[in-house]
Amino acid sequence: MLNIVLFGPPGAGKGTQSEYIIEKYGFIHLSTGDLLRGEIAEGTALGIQAKQNMDKGELVPDSVVIGMIGNKVKANPEAKGFIFDGFPRTVAQAEALDVLLTENNTAISGMISLEVKEEELVTRLLKRGETSGRADDKDESIIRNRIDVYNNTTTPVADFYKGQDKLNTIEGVGSIDEIFQSITTVIDAL
Numbered sequence: 249m250l251n252i253v254l255f256g257p258p259g260a261g262k263g264t265q266s267e268y269i270i271e272k273y274g275f276i277h278l279s280t281g282d283l284l285r286g287e288i289a290e291g292t293a294l295g296i297q298a299k300q301n302m303d304k305g306e307l308v309p310d311s312v313v314i315g316m317i318g319n320k321v322k323a324n325p326e327a328k329g330f331i332f333d334g335f336p337r338t339v340a341q342a343e344a345l346d347v348l349l350t351e352n353n354t355a356i357s358g359m360i361s362l363e364v365k366e367e368e369l370v371t372r373l374l375k376r377g378e379t380s381g382r383a384d385d386k387d388e389s390i391i392r393n394r395i396d397v398y399n400n401t402t403t404p405v406a407d408f409y410k411g412q413d414k415l416n417t418i419e420g421v422g423s424i425d426e427i428f429q430s431i432t433t434v435i436d437a438l
């Protein structure tokens with residue numbers, strides 16, 4: 249099993265690149281943002297609770313996302329691999345993911361971090377907000393809050409994987425194909 253953490257700030261292109269990766273490699277895509285939006289669409293208690301954090305650009309509690317990811321990993325023992333997109337976002341989530349994968353006799357193979365400058369992220373997210381229907385893409389102050397949360401709480405996750413010698417950094421600016429080529433070079437070497 250090849251398990252990859254696709255990392256980067258909101259608007260870095262993780263969702264777009266995940267689609268290309270699953271198409272080429274047949275991995276299972278696990279996006280906690282997508283899973284949470286699915287819970288909201290179904291009107292579950294978890295979704296109603298999570299929406300309050302998400303609409304403000306805050307993180308939902310670690311226990312919620314760790315539980316969701318645990319269920320998905322356990323439900324797919326035959327997977328070729330997983331792409332973790334938007335997870336882990338805290339060091340506590342990264343530690344829990346290591347434990348979870350060990351329990352399932354596997355591990356993270358590598359992290360791929362997409363680097364994009366802040367002003368480019370804001371421009372991209374405001375543009376996405378014109379069509380995404382996402383409340384958290386519409387308002388510049390919420391977008392900036394999401395980027396602040398990333399800078400303050402999520403960037404230590406990259407250090408966590410650097411400490412395990414698993415960090416690969418990629419320039420997230422250029423055409424989608426160029427960025428995907430860089431990603432495949434990393435994946436093929438894992």
Ligand code: AMP
Pocket residue numbers: 258280281282284301302303305306307308309310313333334335336337338341384394
């Ligand atoms: P995303 O689709 O990855 O941009 O996530 C949208 C929102 O869902 C985030 O701003 C958070 O409120 C929430 N979320 C997604 N993934 C996580 C996570 N791993 N930990 C905490 N909150 C998350």
